[in-house]
Amino acid sequence: MERPLTQHIRPGETLSLTEYQKHGGYEGLKAALKMSPKEVQDVVKRAHLRGRGGAGFPTGLKWSFVPIGDDAPRPRYLIANGDEMEPGTFKDRLLVEGNPHQLIEGMIISAYAIQAEIGYIFLRWAYKKGEKIIRKALAEAYQAGLLGKNILGSGFDFDLYLHTSAGRYICGEETALLNSLEGKRANPRAKPPFPQTSGLFGKPTIVNNIETLCNVPHILRNGADWYKKISLSEDGGTKIFGVSGKVKKPGLWELPLGVTLKEVLEEYAGGMQDGLKFRGLLPGGASTDFLTEEHLDIKLDYAGVEKAGSRLGTGTMIVLDDKTCVVGMVLNLEHFFAQESCGWCTPCREGLPWTEKILARIEDGQGKTEDLEILEGLTKTLGPGNTFCALAPGAMEPLQSALKYYREDFERHIKEQRCPRRS
Amino acid sequence: MLSDKERTEIEEHSRHYPRKQAAVIEALKVVQSHRGYVSDENVKDIAEFLEMTPDEVDSVATFYNLIFRKPVGEHVILLCDSVSCWIMGYESIMDRLKAKLKIEPGQTTKDGKFTLLTIPCLGACDRAPAMMIDNDLHGKLTAQKIDEILEKYK
Numbered sequence: 001m002e003r004p005l006t007q008h009i010r011p012g013e014t015l016s017l018t019e020y021q022k023h024g025g026y027e028g029l030k031a032a033l034k035m036s037p038k039e040v041q042d043v044v045k046r047a048h049l050r051g052r053g054g055a056g057f058p059t060g061l062k063w064s065f066v067p068i069g070d071d072a073p074r075p076r077y078l079i080a081n082g083d084e085m086e087p088g089t090f091k092d093r094l095l096v097e098g099n100p101h102q103l104i105e106g107m108i109i110s111a112y113a114i115q116a117e118i119g120y121i122f123l124r125w126a127y128k129k130g131e132k133i134i135r136k137a138l139a140e141a142y143q144a145g146l147l148g149k150n151i152l153g154s155g156f157d158f159d160l161y162l163h164t165s166a167g168r169y170i171c172g173e174e175t176a177l178l179n180s181l182e183g184k185r186a187n188p189r190a191k192p193p194f195p196q197t198s199g200l201f202g203k204p205t206i207v208n209n210i211e212t213l214c215n216v217p218h219i220l221r222n223g224a225d226w227y228k229k230i231s232l233s234e235d236g237g238t239k240i241f242g243v244s245g246k247v248k249k250p251g252l253w254e255l256p257l258g259v260t261l262k263e264v265l266e267e268y269a270g271g272m273q274d275g276l277k278f279r280g281l282l283p284g285g286a287s288t289d290f291l292t293e294e295h296l297d298i299k300l301d302y303a304g305v306e307k308a309g310s311r312l313g314t315g316t317m318i319v320l321d322d323k324t325c326v327v328g329m330v331l332n333l334e335h336f337f338a339q340e341s342c343g344w345c346t347p348c349r350e351g352l353p354w355t356e357k358i359l360a361r362i363e364d365g366q367g368k369t370e371d372l373e374i375l376e377g378l379t380k381t382l383g384p385g386n387t388f389c390a391l392a393p394g395a396m397e398p399l400q401s402a403l404k405y406y407r408e409d410f411e412r413h414i415k416e417q418r419c420p421r422r423s
Numbered sequence: 424m425l426s427d428k429e430r431t432e433i434e435e436h437s438r439h440y441p442r443k444q445a446a447v448i449e450a451l452k453v454v455q456s457h458r459g460y461v462s463d464e465n466v467k468d469i470a471e472f473l474e475m476t477p478d479e480v481d482s483v484a485t486f487y488n489l490i491f492r493k494p495v496g497e498h499v500i501l502l503c504d505s506v507s508c509w510i511m512g513y514e515s516i517m518d519r520l521k522a523k524l525k526i527e528p529g530q531t532t533k534d535g536k537f538t539l540l541t542i543p544c545l546g547a548c549d550r551a552p553a554m555m556i557d558n559d560l561h562g563k564l565t566a567q568k569i570d571e572i573l574e575k576y577k
Contacts, residue, residue, distance in 0.1 A: 087505035087544040120439075125489050126545050128558040161439040166448050166487035169543060183440075183447040185486040201441055244507040244548035251549045286506055286544075316548070324510055332509045336543055342486075 002230040003238060004218040005211070006254040009098030014133050017140040020101040026146060028217035032109045033154040037068060040113040044216065046224035048236035053081055053172070053209030054284065054313045056302045059216075065196035066114040066204045077205040078116040079181070080107055080213055082123040082130075083165060083172035086285035087336055088318040091240040092210040094252055096123070096130035099214075100137035104160065106213035108151065109220055111158045114206055119160040121210075122177055125167060134162050169340035173389050174207040175199075176342065187344040188389035211240055232258030233301035239312075241300065243269035245319030246276050252316075258304070262296040264317070277322040280405060284313015286333050287394030289401035290320070309401070325421040326406045327413055330399055331359040337395035348392040351382045355399065367414035376403060425468045429453055433472065444473050447483050451490045460491040488542075496531040496538040498576045502554040505544035511551035517541075519566040523573060536577065 008015055008023050020026070032040050045060030066076060080103060084092045095103060107119050123131060138160060141147045149157045168186055170176045175189035178200050199205025215237055219227045227236045235257045241264050242252040248270030255264065265271065265278070272278050280292040283300070289310035291298070298308045305312040320326060338352035355378050358371050379400040382392040403410065412420055425433070433450045437443035450469045454461050461469075461484055470477040484490045491499075502520065504513055517528070520539055524532050531538045547553040550562025561572055 084546050085544060088507050088548050089544070090546040090548045093546045124546070126542075126555060126560075128560075163439075163449075164452075165489075166452060167489035168487055180448065181445065183445040183483065185483060201445075242549065244551060245510050250551075282506075318506055318510070318548070320510075329506060329510065332504075332506050336505055340543065 001256065003254040004222075004230070005095065005102065005214050005238065005240065006098070009094065014097060015099045015101065017101055017137070017144060020099065024221060025101055025217070026105050028220035029105050029108055029112075029146070030152065032112055032220045033152060033156065037113050037115055040109065040220065043224050044113070044219055047219045047227040048224075048231075048234065049212065049215055049219060049227070050235055050302060051209055052211035052215070052239065052315070054086065054287075054311070056312060059208065059212055062196065062208075063110070063114050063206060065194065066116075066206060067197065068115045073203055075118050075203055076114060076116040077200045077203060078107060078111040078114060078119040079177065079200065079205060079207045080119070080121045080210050081172060081174065081177060081207050082121055082127070082210045083169075083177065084124055084127075084210075085169040085172050085340075086287065086314050086316075087333070088244055088282065089242070089285045089314040089316040090244075091242055091252055091314065091316055093127055093130060094240070095210055095214050096127060097133055100130075100133050101141065102214045102217060103134075103210055104137055104141050104146070106216040107160060108146065108158055109216050110206070110208060110213055112156055114204070116206070117157055117159065119158060120181060120200075121160065121162045122171070122181060123162060123164050124171075125165045127164075131162065131164055138162065168342070169336075170342040170389075170391060173391065176389070177207060178205065185342070187342050190388070230256055231301075232256045233299060234303065235301045239300070239315045241268070242316035243319060244316070245281070246273045246321045246324070247271065247319055248273055255300075257301045258299045260296070261291070261298050261300055264300065265296070265319070269319075272319075272321060279320045279322050279324075279326070281320060282318045282398055283310050284315055284317070286318070286336065287390075287397055288313040289397045290405055292405050310397070323421065325363070325419055326402055326409045327359065327363050328419065328421070330402045331356065331363050333398050334359055334395060337391065341391060345388040347382050348387050351378055352392060352395060354378065355382070355395070362410060362413045363419055365413070365416070365418040367410075367417070369414060371414065372403065372407075372410055375399065379403070425454070425465075425472060426457065429457060430472065433469075437473070444475055447473055447475065447480060448487065448490075451480075451484050451487075455491060459497075460494050494531070497536050498556050499538045499540065500554060500556050501540050501542035501545070502528075503543070503545045503547070503552065504541040507544070507548035508552040513552040515566055516552050516554070516564050516569060519569045523569065537573075 049059045050056045176186040180186040195205045280290045295308045334356045338356045341348045343349045379396040384393045432453045436449035437446035470480040552564045553562045
């Protein structure tokens with residue numbers, strides 16, 4: 001099994017520039033610089049690389065919307081989204097701390113593909129170790145002529161800077177991230193215009209997730225056909241899957257897209273802790289619908305998880321066991337979303353605290369029979385199409401699926417006027 | 424008054440952007456790193472330095488939860504209260520911290536040593552429950568471990 005992104009990463013260590021180069025690092029960049037930007041875009045398109053940050057948009061297609069002709073606006077920007085604030089998600093931390101040059105190389109190639117001259121790595125504040133590692137790697141790359149003017153004698157110029165955030169989940173939303181980079185409150189922007197044509201400081205901008213960018217060097221080095229072959233799915237490549245919750249071995253593993261849910265849970269995460277039973281999971285972070293026992297055989301790729309009624313999201317799963325209260329878990333999630341709403345649009349700002357309040361009274365044994373109907377109404381009101389960005393619709397995904405799969409838990413709380421799992 | 428060091432650090436950040444106002448979040452972080460928090464006077468100083476109004480600077484400062492607009496203790500404890508840590512028992516860790524420090528979340532100990540805050544997901548879900556103290560991440564927390572960890576910061 002091939003693990004291009006993580007095979008050289010050792011726990012607790014960071015690959016230096018020399019070590020990275022010894023393993024073929026920056027060979028992808030050399031290959032890319034011999035091609036035209038359009039050709040680089042085409043290779044990535046043919047490789048079927050899809051965005052790893054949650055939405056799964058085809059990367060090459062996203063790039064192709066950037067105007068790069070002689071009369072196109074300049075400068076153009078490339079941004080690595082390393083905000084990683086989706087609860088239950090911890091994959092980009094591994095990539096940044098373990099192999100920063102893989103990200104930098106991916107960014108240089110991607111910048112070349114869209115002819116961007118300036119890049120930013122938007123890293124969440126909590127990754128203090130990652131921040132130090134990136135600063136050091138950027139200095140190494142500048143010194144080696146891999147960043148700055150005339151990269152490797154190609155005539156291509158690219159400057160790359162690090163920005164560390166000051167908190168707030170909404171910064172991960174790409175247009176909110178742009179506002180934050182401009183030094184503003186991180187409210188999302190209206191689309192259109194899309195960032196590809198009018199993004200950072202009104203210039204053409206691409207925002208890609210860190211894991212997405214880390215795939216790019218390997219595609220350029222080994223080709224689109226190889227990339228498609230290492231996957232077990234229509235989607236190209238591998239994915240970093242993660243599991244947290246009460247399993248025997250929580251962690252992260254790079255596996256081919258299309259691996260089954262059961263395999264990840266049992267072979268890699270080691271199954272449930274002794275004495276606990278599996279009840280379900282959120283497959284791709286807090287803002288994805290629950291999957292249950294009946295879904296264990298599904299393939300983990302974009303289409304497979306969608307067919308099961310959820311989303312691959314970030315690929316980092318949060319497991320629900322039989323001793324943990326599902327109402328309490330959903331309350332915890334909605335508390336997070338209510339707190340992190342940026343307050344810009346009314347349904348999200350008002351609806352999420354309302355949702356949290358209802359769930360809190362159900363959990364506290366004061367739920368009313370009509371509460372479930374109100375919650376179901378809220379999943380529609382806060383669903384897709386009624387809000388400015390995807391925060392509120394994302395918040396409704398675990399709630400709507402919990403009401404569907406674990407309805408008896410909610411009903412029991414209301415009937416018995418207590419949480420059956422609390423003494 | 425901003426110190427020379429603060430001015431130099433803010434200028435270094437603002438060089439990365441086409442207009443210097445874009446570095447206002449960095450400016451707030453620079454001041455906070457030297458002074459622990461951002462006072463009303465600091466907001467005015469940053470505004471003057473970046474040619475913004477104090478209200479503009481404060482609207483940004485109050486949006487981001489990691490910019491402290493009130494004094495905090497010598498060490499800031501950020502305990503993750505998000506879903507993976509909740510499943511793994513963050514509530515018992517919180518109880519221990521409250522009992523040890525004799526404060527509620529949002530408060531600072533009488534001796535000014537510790538401020539206790541909750542924080543959304545720290546991206547350390549495989550090591551839940553987790554918390555950060557200043558720049559250090561502490562994972563796989565137990566009530567017992569809390570006692571040992573706090574000792575180190577005393």
